[in-house]
Amino acid sequence: MTEPVIQVAHAAVGYDGRAVLRDVSLTVTAGEVVAVLGANGSGKSTLIRAVLGLVPLGAGSVTLFGTPQRRFRQWHRIGYVPQRLGAGSGVPATVGEVVASGRLARRGVLRPPRRADREAVAAALRAVGLADRAGDPVATLSGGQQQRTLIARALAGRPELLVLDEPTAGVDAASQEAFAGALRDFRDGGGTVLLVAHELGPLRPLISRAVVVHQGGICHDGAVPEPAGHHAEPGHDHVHPHCDEEPAGLWSM
């Protein structure tokens, strides 16, 4: 067995003295597709944010590709897909410009983009089915298409590990399918995936292991739990991914 891609040992995270995660341990090895499931407020998003170093650990340790996270510098090996497009977008940006940000981890701050960078951006856009939208402002895309833009941004860096935070929440069915296809191609290419989900939908057949977070601890680690009924992660409430095809158009002025 190769060394784990992610190793979380006895991690604890608290906000303002309130414990969000307690004594959480988790190992993800190369080629796995691990889903972190749980109710709203269970701490599942905090878990992956702690893995990425976006929230500080109160105790325990996180190791990425065999390196302690504090000393980890090979960020180009990780592609992060946040829950939604950052709110700080008062200025229009095209889909292509957002996806091109995904190359920065590889090319650094100072080197201008080269042909390989442009090709990687184009390939990532094709992988999520947005090749024809590269020149469109992201604000005119539907919620699902914006989410696909974010996965394309992560894929553009050609990472070995994808970390996704609720990639399918509030996403239309067509985008969920496109999403599942892109994720499967990534796994088939040897990639490792850690994703937080509320409900799995079309991603379910891809998941090799499920981790259920409940009240700040891991209460299940193994096969995807077979729920009674359509979908039943413990204590979840439904965020139904219907009808979000209307363009978001927030800043399309």
Add this chain to the structure above:
Amino acid sequence: MDLFFHYDFMLRALVGALVIGLAAPALGIYLVQRRLALIGDGIGHVALTGVGAGLLLNRSPVLVAVVAATLGAIVIELVRSRGRTSGDLALALLFYGGIAGGVMLVGLSDASSGSLNAYLFGSLTTTSPADLITIGVLGVAILVTMLALRPALFAVCHDEEYARVSGLPVRALNLLLAVGTAVTVTIAMRAVGVLLISALMVVPVATAQQVTRGFRSTMVAAMALGLFAAGAGVWVAATADTAPGASVVLLAIGSFLVVALLAAGRRALRRRTRLAAVPVAEPPEHEVVLG
């Protein structure tokens, strides 16, 4: 036009205004993207304290202002990134503290109230050759930095957490932006004055984004608009004998109104034609069979 070539001071005013007109929106676009459009005003008020200190100590007011504004900008950035105080509260403290400190220090010095006015409202026509060199060097430095680091600064302003996970030096880039804002504010102070600085950084960007689709095109258009407003503003000031700073800003706002009206008209027209046509559904570009 002859006016500019007959009088050196008019030529200096024009060149200074053009450099600032080009550099201010190149930096301002990042502030607008981050929704910190008014931060330039706050930093400008701190710069005024620097001007007061410079006049009092008989040092170059512009250089002392650069130092004061840079320190202020770094403090704002640290407060913002720590999230201890809300951004608008921190701004309020700077606005009032900066302007009160400036007025008090200028009062203590033997400078006339006219010199305070020059910094409050701009005084392009008194640009000395030494001032012009300061404006030129700093303005070009800002311009080159903002253009060369566009992808990285765009990433940080667009999605700071993603930039951190990309391994970008987020804190260094944020501080660079803060210092760049301070420098831009201080050189623009000569042209349009402390009270009008944000206008040159923000209004051309707001105008450009009425019609542009991407970040780069917005930046290019905003710089062109800034250049136009600065050049035309100085020309109007020279021919109609108006205050140069106010002329530049009013032209920038005038362009905003014209472009906004045209864009609204175009949208209304397009909506009407779209209603007439059958709405086009999203093409099924990606078919996936789940196995």
